[in-house]
Amino acid sequence: MNPTRRQFLTGSAIIAAGGLSTLGLPAFAAAEDVTKALADFVGDSETKTGKLTLKTPEIAENGNTVPISVSVESDMTEESYVESVMVLAEDNPLPNVITFNFTPASGKAEASTRMRLAKTQNVIAVAKMSDGTVYTDTKNIKVTIGGCGG
16 A cells, blocks of 8 residues: 555654654753752852842743843953853753853953743853852743743
8 A cells, every 4th residue: 555645744743753752851950950060060169149140031921032141240351250151941951051151352241142941940140250259140030821920
């Protein structure tokens, strides 16, 4: 029996969907994934608050595109500058969202992007300075479904 084009495409789609479901990604990151990512980034340094500002909306009506920005107070000189800022989303399947890298030539340590959030959760920004100090800021973003507070 020769399958029709429609039968072939339907069968291919079913097989592809089944294959994608076996990628093995968890529905949400485990707490130890976030802890490990933070430990890998900061090492043995103790985190402090201040200097780093994470700006996010309090409520995101669409979790598919949530605007965020980070800025760090720094002179950005050869002696003292921001090396990098990492952003994590605690409950996304992969918690590492992005890492911004800076040099003294950057002039200032500011960056913005859009991210996808799976559900209401904490977003964490961590800044690593050239002298080894680490600053952090955390915001809770409520993701609504269709703007109805879900």
